Amino acid sequence: MLRNRVTQANTVVQAGLVHQINTSAWKVPGSQGKQYLITHRSGEKARMRCDLDTGHGLQDCKGNVNGHVCRHILTVLIFRAKMSGENNSRGMLGKHHAKVSLQKMSEDKKGVKNPFYGKQHTEKTKREIGKKGIGNDRSAKLYPAFYNESTNEYIPGGQNLIKMCRKHGLNSNKLHAIKLKMRKQTREGWRLATPEEKREVIYRWYEEG
Ligand SMILES: [Zn+2]
16 A cells, blocks of 8 residues: 555654664664665666665565565665655645644754654753743644553554544553653553653564555
8 A cells, every 4th residue: 555655654754763874775673673775866767776684685675576566676766755855945845844843843943853753852952942832732742652562453543542542442541650650561551651661662563455
């Protein structure tokens, strides 16, 4: 599903997991430490190329058969579009500009790049954002990523706890309580996700579908 792939690619870009090697080469992660090398070759018909870097040489990425474009190339295309958008603020396709981007822009000014759903907000930036009146809406408060050990479910961090809880059929008070108690579990098995869990979950999900 292309739409799914675009969401996946966007998440990987947002999480700052695309590594630009030079102006025509990028690395994109896979699960279990895999890496994909994407190169841009201006002289060739198929301009973007993707190889799996096994650590002992390169293998053709299997996603590019029969004219298909693999998720790794798609990710790099989105990454490049985002970068050129950032270099030219008029390039912002500004529908959701308001809350998310205001926050993002203020982070960029502080030199904090690639926030992943706000997980990198320190208590200080949170307070500052609050003071500026961005995110004053209580329902739009930032929340961290949650992980459920018993069901292996994962909820990425985000901005609207109440909305997210409604979507997942969860009790928002309970999740708020975990957030306050840090790493303690609810009876249902929910707790705060560790940074490693966050990354591995993104990688695995990224390779699905
Ligand atoms: Zn690929």
